Amino acid sequence: MxxxxxxxxxxxxxxxxxxxxxxxxxxxxxxxxxxxxxxxxxxxxxxxxxxxxxxxxxxxxxxxxxxxxxxxxxxxxxxxxxxxxxxxxxxxxxxxYLQGQSLSQVIRQQPLSLVRFLKVSCQISSGLQHAHQGIVFQGKLSSIIHRDIKPSNILLIQDSSLGELVKILDFGVAKLLQSDSDQTHSFMGTLAYCSPEQMEGKELDKRSDIYSLGVMMFEMLTGEMPILGETRSFGGWYKAHHELPPRSFESVKPERKLPKALKNLVINCLAKQPEDRPESVVEILRTLRSIEDSLKPGMELGHKIGEVLKKSPISSEPLQSREPSADEICRRTSWPKDKPQKSIVFPHIMRRSEEFLATLWVMLAKQDIQNRQVSTRYNQFLCVMSPHPMVLWITALHNREHGARWLPCYLDLKTVLGQKMVRLLGEAGYYRLLFFALSEPEHCNTVMTSTIASVQRQRLREWATTSSALLSAAQPHMSRRILKQEYEKLKPKILMKLEAVNTDYPTDISE
CATH class of the missing domain: 3.30.200.20 (Phosphorylase Kinase; domain 1)
Incomplete structure (x- = not known):
């Protein structure tokens, strides 16, 4: 190194x-x-x-x-x-120097609770309010538009006196709004969070930041984006921000109950026309604090009940039911009806309570699955950022008697699934392989776990971060072709390594 x-x-x-x-x-x-x-x-x-x-x-x-x-x-x-x-x-x-987690890291794990959302959003809005009110720069009061509000530019740190403290980072593309300055009209920002007028390269005001804040608030509450483009290119996002209405909270996360005033606020922030959005962050703060005040009586009652239960538990008897383990959940799954019943491999993110599980679903002949019960599990990840950001996820199962079974899978870093899966693999450090027999698709036959080496995990996190800011220069299949060529070159070397390993018992290898 x-x-x-x-x-x-x-x-x-x-x-x-x-x-x-x-x-x-x-x-x-x-x-x-x-x-x-x-x-x-x-x-x-x-x-x-x-x-x-x-x-x-x-x-x-x-x-x-x-x-x-x-x-x-x-x-x-x-x-x-x-x-x-x-x-x-x-x-x-x-x-x-600030130590903490970015908001993007937090909401990748799970959406924020309503109470935490309100506290974090109020602090972000307060910081933006001061920026929009302006600073004295070169002798004149100048309003500041951040122009790149997104979760990775919000840092959450623990403060001994204030609890969770929010810091807004990276004013690298901020704009001073001065009436006599020579303003540029070039596009700068992050595609998924940009206002329609920002993508047009128009002159911006504080309502552009409000649109980006709306995108981020929706993501904080649901873990999903309110608007999804057909592609992750500039053209795909341009069309999405200009033409597609934001998804409703009910369609994305139907089980989540949110105050109507909050849902209306977020959707209003996402209006296509600046004049249809809240006029200022002050208006947003007022609504957020009003919702926060309305929740306080219930929170205080819940706290009192919690204190009583601590002193006098309802029952000391053990609970008869428990949440199934991740492996049990995997074993209970059936092969998706929208997938062909043939020898294929595809990635899927499963959920267990508030935990997300990275899984690779595999369909093989039943005998083939049985032949791999005792094997060396190997994984490696290859990536290209150009012409289109793409990861090749290589998994192999090997034993002396039956040789290697290769399970390659491509992850497009310009799709929501690809981005989420790569980040989850990097954060979790392992994934499960779910095997389904061609003759018995109604249930999972076998579940295996494969561990990812720390170096690979770091690369995965870096690839996810880097790719989010890149534009695609070509169709995804071109990057697949490049990765496949590299994969074919690597296979003999990987096979030599696998054959050198004693596979009389299950073994896990990651590059």
Whole structure:
């Protein structure tokens, strides 16, 4: 593994770089120690050396300035403490170091409870309110439009006095709205969360951020996107944001009961025309706090009941029923009616209470399944980002008597299923294989579990994050062809490795 040359470097005779903790289109972010302040941990962002031109320097400096000024106004915006240029003429700025989870990580596991949703949404709205109210920049009051509101730009951290604290990150594409400035009309942002007018490259106002907030609030409550394009290309999202109505909460998550006022608020934020959305974040905050106030009596009653039950349990008898295990749920499944009954492999995300299960469904002859009961389970993942982001998920079962059974599966990173599955595999670190016999599709014949190596898990998470910001340059089948060629080259090497393993008992291998 190559060592980062910046590790241990002393910057500006003050900041000692510790490790790389993030990178994006604009540059890299390092954890560092502020030696002048006794080793206080900070985060330092460098502008990418590939972007060292006057226009990008100005934009980077503007980002630092905006964040610094906004961080002084709002507790919910990351604070910037210093700005400078290193000995190689590369600009950098120093931020507070925050440890926590991004909102995207949280809602990938499960939607937020209503109480937590209201607390988080109020804090996000408060931070946006301060940005929209503006800062004094170059002697003038200028409103700030974030232009890239999405879950990965919201950080949730634990604060000893405030509980869960929300921080809005990355004002890298923020826009200062100044009446006499030369505004650009280029598209910048994240396709899934962009307002219709943002995708057109029009001049934006605060209602564009409100649209993005609406998309994110729907996702926070359901775990799903309110609008889905036919494709994940720019054209697919353009059509979706302009023409497709947002899905209803009932159609996405029918079991979830939400206040009507909240559902109306989110749907209003998603209006196609800016004038049909709430006029300001102040209006959104007012509605959220009103809903929060209406829930307080019930929450207080629930808390009192909980305290009573702690002191005097209803019954000490053990419960007779229990939730079935994940393997039991898998064994009770039937082959989907919309899938052909032949030797195929496909991915599927199953749910057990609040837990999501990554599974690979396989149909084989019954004898073939029995032949693989004792085998070495192998997995590896290959990825291409161009011309179309795609992952090849390779699983193989091998034993001495029957050789290898290959189970390849493609995951399109520009589909909802592909994105979710890749993230889930990276987070969970394992998956289940569900085997169905051709002659007995009504129930699962065998369930196996395959573990993913930590290096592979890290790659999967990185691929999911990187691909979400990329545009497809060609049809998916072109990337499948590239991956298949690489797969065929790898198969002999994988087979040699499998044949070298003692398979007299079940074994699990991951690259």
């Amino acid at each position: 190559t060592t980062d040359p910046n590790t241990g470097r002393l910057l500006a005779n003050r900041y000692q770089l510790v490790e790389l903790i993030g990178q994006g289109a604009m540059g890299r972010v390092y954890q560092a120690k502020d030696m002048l302040l006794g080793g206080v941990i900070v985060a330092i962002k460098f502008l990418s050396q590939t972007l060292l031109n006057e226009r990008m320097r100005d934009r980077f400096e503007r980002e630092a300035t905006i964040s610094a000024l906004l961080g002084e106004k709002s507790l919910h915006i990351v604070k910037v403490r210093d700005y400078g240029v290193d000995e190689n003429d590369v600009p950098f700025y120093v931020m507070e």
